[in-house]
Amino acid sequence: MPDLISALHLSAPEITLAVGGLALLMLGAFMGDKSARLISTLSVGLLVVATGVAVTGPLGEAFNGAYVADPLAVFGKAVIFLSSAVAIVLGNGWMHRTRIARFEYPILIVLASAGMGMMASSGDLISLYVGIELHSLALYVLAAFHRDDLKASEAGLKYFVLGALSSGLLLYGASLIYGFTGSMRFDEIAAYAATNDSPGLIFGLVFLICGLAFKVSAAPFHMWTPDVYEGAPTPVVALFATAPKMAAMVLFARALGDGFAGSQEQWAQVLILISLISFAVGAFGGLAQKDIQRLLAYSSIANIGYALLGIAVGTEAGLQAMLMFMTLYVIDQLGFFAILLSLSRGGRPIRKIADLAGLRKDKPVTTIALTVLSLSVLGMPPLSGFWGKYYVFGAAADAGYWMVGAAGLVASVVAGFYYLRIIKLMWFDPVPEGTVATDPAPVETKVIAWTSAAFAFPLVIVGLTWLEPLTRAAATSFGAG
Numbered sequence: 001m002p003d004l005i006s007a008l009h010l011s012a013p014e015i016t017l018a019v020g021g022l023a024l025l026m027l028g029a030f031m032g033d034k035s036a037r038l039i040s041t042l043s044v045g046l047l048v049v050a051t052g053v054a055v056t057g058p059l060g061e062a063f064n065g066a067y068v069a070d071p072l073a074v075f076g077k078a079v080i081f082l083s084s085a086v087a088i089v090l091g092n093g094w095m096h097r098t099r100i101a102r103f104e105y106p107i108l109i110v111l112a113s114a115g116m117g118m119m120a121s122s123g124d125l126i127s128l129y130v131g132i133e134l135h136s137l138a139l140y141v142l143a144a145f146h147r148d149d150l151k152a153s154e155a156g157l158k159y160f161v162l163g164a165l166s167s168g169l170l171l172y173g174a175s176l177i178y179g180f181t182g183s184m185r186f187d188e189i190a191a192y193a194a195t196n197d198s199p200g201l202i203f204g205l206v207f208l209i210c211g212l213a214f215k216v217s218a219a220p221f222h223m224w225t226p227d228v229y230e231g232a233p234t235p236v237v238a239l240f241a242t243a244p245k246m247a248a249m250v251l252f253a254r255a256l257g258d259g260f261a262g263s264q265e266q267w268a269q270v271l272i273l274i275s276l277i278s279f280a281v282g283a284f285g286g287l288a289q290k291d292i293q294r295l296l297a298y299s300s301i302a303n304i305g306y307a308l309l310g311i312a313v314g315t316e317a318g319l320q321a322m323l324m325f326m327t328l329y330v331i332d333q334l335g336f337f338a339i340l341l342s343l344s345r346g347g348r349p350i351r352k353i354a355d356l357a358g359l360r361k362d363k364p365v366t367t368i369a370l371t372v373l374s375l376s377v378l379g380m381p382p383l384s385g386f387w388g389k390y391y392v393f394g395a396a397a398d399a400g401y402w403m404v405g406a407a408g409l410v411a412s413v414v415a416g417f418y419y420l421r422i423i424k425l426m427w428f429d430p431v432p433e434g435t436v437a438t439d440p441a442p443v444e445t446k447v448i449a450w451t452s453a454a455f456a457f458p459l460v461i462v463g464l465t466w467l468e469p470l471t472r473a474a475a476t477s478f479g480a481g
Contacts, residue, residue: 007062010069011121013054013077017114020046021107028103036101040092043106047085047113051078054117061123065185068123068254075323075474076120076250083242083330084113086448090334091235093442094341098349100146100233108145109239112138116247122254124184125174131251132170132215135244136163142239143232155231162224166214173207176200177259186259194262202266208255209270216248217297218274218304219281226285229297234349237293238337241300242330249304249326253311253319264314271312272404278305279411286418292340292353295418296333299377302415303329306408310392313399320468320475321395325388327467328460329377332385335452336373339366342445345432356422358431367426369453374419376456379412384460 008015024039024046031038054077059069088106095101115134122128140163144156178184180201181192193201210221217225229237256267282302289295307329310322343366345355360367376383389412396405455463 006060007067010058010060010062011067012057013050013081014114014117014121016050016053017046017081017110017117020049021110021114024107024110025104028107031103033102036095036103036105037092039103040088040106043110044085044088046110047081047088050113050117051081054078054081063127065123065187066127067118067121068258069121071474071476072250072254072319072323073121075470076246077117079246079327079330080116080120080243081113083246083334084109084116084239086334087235087239087242089444090238090338090341090448091233093445094233094235098146098233100148102145105142105145108138108142112142112239113243116243119247119251120254122251123186123258125177125186126184128251128255129167129170129174131247133167135247136167136215139240139244142236143228145236146233149231151231152233153231155228158224159228162214166211166221168211169207169214170211173204173209173211176204176207180204186255189259190261193260202263205260205263205267206270209267209274212248212252212255213274216245216252216304216308217301218308219277219301220274222278222281222301225301226289226294226297229293229300230291234293234337234341237296238334238341241296241333241337245300245304246326246330249307249311249322252308253322256311257314257319268312268314271308272401275305275309275312275404276407278302278308279408283411283414286415289418290353291351292356293351295353296336299415299418300333302411303377305411306389306392309396309401309404309408312404313395313401315395315399316472316475317398318395320471321391323471323474324391324467327471328384328388331452331455332373332376335369335449335456336377338445338449338452339370339373342366342449353422353425355432357425357429359426361431366449369449370426371423372453372456374422378416378419382457382461384456384463387460387464 024042028035028039054074057069061068088109091105095105112135115131115138118127118131118134122131140156140160143159144153146152177189180198181189183189213221232240260267278301282298282305286295286298289298307322307325310318310325340350343350350356372383376385379385379389393405393408396402
């Protein structure tokens with residue numbers, strides 16, 4: 001009984017979200033969609049509480065090593081839960097304006113967050129798979145949340161079918177790993193891999209990496225990303241681009257660092273290849289896009305390549321670089337989507353890049369914020385996006401991967417074209433005839449947008465002073481399994 005109480009105490013963040021999500025589901029079932037705003041507010045509060053529980057809770061292992069609470073998991077959960085809360089806030093006003101508000105939206109995000117928290121704390125292959133499927137099932141529904149929209153239904157179906165394929169790869173890889181090692185636990189797998197050079201184990205590892213690459217939309221496993229980003233509701237895409245990416249990257253680092261620490265040379269080669277392909281696909285694929293959300297999909301593919309490069313380094317400095325990059329990237333993306341959600345042109349939401357033409361005349365403050373965030377994602381110094389890439393490229397160069405870092409730098413220059421095109425449209429192109437940019441969003445959406453832009457610069461200079469030691473402490477978990 002003491003062991004069970006200790007295990008429940010360690011897993012309190014996920015238990016809080018699971019129990020709270022079910023309670024909110026019962027409340028919504030009794031009150032109907034009129035309770036959507038109330039449940040959204042309670043869901044945000046629940047995620048904030050779960051963040052506090054994770055940060056202040058004890059560290060250790062539970063359920064025979066299947067669940068790990070360490071500094072890496074705590075840091076990852078803080079970013080995941082808080083970004084999920086922001087996604088609920090962004091979606092609340094947008095859903096009501098488009099008249100598709102349902103009480104299930106925030107509850108699905110809460111349940112997905114429970115799965116993402118489980119991913120960050122996975123200590124074996126079973127908890128890894130359970131966490132992935134728990135968050136994926138909720139995301140499949142969210143992708144098709146706008147049931148009357150054909151593109152949203154198509155997005156949900158594509159996401160589900162390709163997600164099922166990735167789950168198959170994960171399960172096959174996990175079965176191979178278990179078959180050769182005789183264990184599901186990462187630490188026992190690492191002990192076996194350190195003394196046995198088994199080709200079958202390497203095959204299982206490759207399948208595992210491929211399955212995880214689907215979840216983070218890394219090329220060449222990215223085929224679902226542009227269509228899902230284009231078809232899903234904009235606030236849902238804001239969630240897809242932030243919290244699940246962070247959860248999957250932490251899981252990537254934990255599975256490889258804890259489970260295959262002695263095989264770093266093998267899996268680093270695979271990750272570097274995936275990173276290089278992601279650089280190319282993300283940079284060049286975005287050049288031909290006309291839809292903003294498809295453009296952001298290709299941008300996310302390229303940025304995942306940078307994050308994977310940090311893991312491929314195989315050191316604490318590399319893991320710290322990945323955490324720093326992903327945290328700054330999440331903040332930039334939330335601000336970018338907040339601006340998109342707050343604007344409309346001619347009475348309809350802004351979806352095409354051309355809709356941003358002449359924005360400075362109607363919304364000069366919003367134009368400045370979007371310019372700052374565009375330059376930040378591009379990696380322009382001294383904005384926050386620059387610092388994220390600075391840490392990644394620095395860690396890669398220190399580990400001898402300076403050629404890969406140079407390729408990433410070239411990809412950043414290529415990707416700069418489509419961000420500079422957005423800036424040029426806003427500042428120098430004429431306003432489309434007969435249209436006016438309006439701002440029907442609630443005040444909280446505007447606050448998120450402006451706060452994110454202010455953090456990109458100049459607040460990032462202060463933010464780095466507390467973010468750097470936090471990521472350094474979290475990175476000490478790398479390879480400690």
